[in-house]
Amino acid sequence: MNTEQLLSKIRKFFRTNKRLPSYQEIATLCGFASKNAAFKLTQKLIDEGFLEKDQTGKLVPKRLFALLPNTGIVKAGFPSAATEELNDLVSIDEYLITKPESTFMLTVSGDSMIDEGICPGDIVLVERGRTAKNDEIVVACVDGEWTLKYYQKKGGKVWLKAANKNYRPIYPKETLEVAGVVTSVIRKYN
């Protein structure tokens, strides 16, 4: 039993049990008769940086949450069953959300951002309280109505631009309040 196999087993356990195993459980997982064997082997994984410990000694998941292998560009070859065992696993949650406490999600209605690849029904993750830069996509309230648009600012004047030729730029008559900046887009089929 090497560390790579162990990591794979721990991940499997985590995936089904939604928590990390104890050393006893790791031992049974590996077929060890002794907890200590699991302890030592796991310590190696920690040394290699794949795992962490609590103050209480409990194992803490590092980057093995959702466990999807990220396998490069489509055209540059293809993932085989072998590459799956690689350690470049990534949690989508962790990948997309850096500030969970100030991020929320919103379902998109309307096609005003369709040329940006944001379609009706898509979900956008919005980070609240970030100051928008030019050409960033923002969720904003213009004169009382909420929209999703490009943020535009020039010479102290602020307006919104759609990613759709059929829409005109929006110049606020009274108020323009930016609720947050779009950090990512998610679309789920069927």
Add this chain to the structure above:
Amino acid sequence: MNTEQLLSKIRKFFRTNKRLPSYQEIATLCGFASKNAAFKLTQKLIDEGFLEKDQTGKLVPKRLFALLPNTGIVKAGFPSAATEELNDLVSIDEYLITKPESTFMLTVSGDSMIDEGICPGDIVLVERGRTAKNDEIVVACVDGEWTLKYYQKKGGKVWLKAANKNYRPIYPKETLEVAGVVTSVIRKYN
């Protein structure tokens, strides 16, 4: 201390510690002097279906993973700080991935699917080993080259269609192998 407050505290703990607290920890979390108070209160949460238990008695996270409030349609109003405490929290991982063992992710190159809102640099989640239906987006290998296209099948004949007028349909000369069906698209800004 009511169950709603407790749930909020447990979520906060889970978010920072990446695991669920023990009853002792719940007690300190709530300011209780006795583990049993935490035990009883948590039991209510379980009865209400917000939490689950292991065979070993350990708490298991149910739907409170990534903890993003899902707040309806953009135009239909707006999330305030209050609505965040709602229980409609969702993990993106759980939301997008139903079969983690057969799902992998791929970075998109090329603009052949741009009218579908799939842009270069986007990440697609692909479910392997699913039989593709008509008009589903698939990752396929045609005559040795990997592409991302609509799957088309009529009368036993299979070909691929792009979501871009500048691309012609692809009819396989020799082989067409479907590696998987695209189940979702992810785009991250900056």
Add this chain to the structure above:
DNA sequence: TAGTATAGTGAACGAATGTTCACCAGTCAA
């Protein structure tokens, strides 16, 4: 051939785990 890592066993430790039971103070309704 001798010596040294390596990989696992087995026992032991104090502390923390989930769970149960008896108890208490307040609140509310009858």
Add this chain to the structure above:
DNA sequence: TTGACTGGTGAACATTCGTTCACTATACTA
């Protein structure tokens, strides 16, 4: 005023936890 319900305390339990130490067998190396 009584009695039940609620929300919490405190002690106790068997079990499991993380961790340490001494030991063994195998494999590799000099």
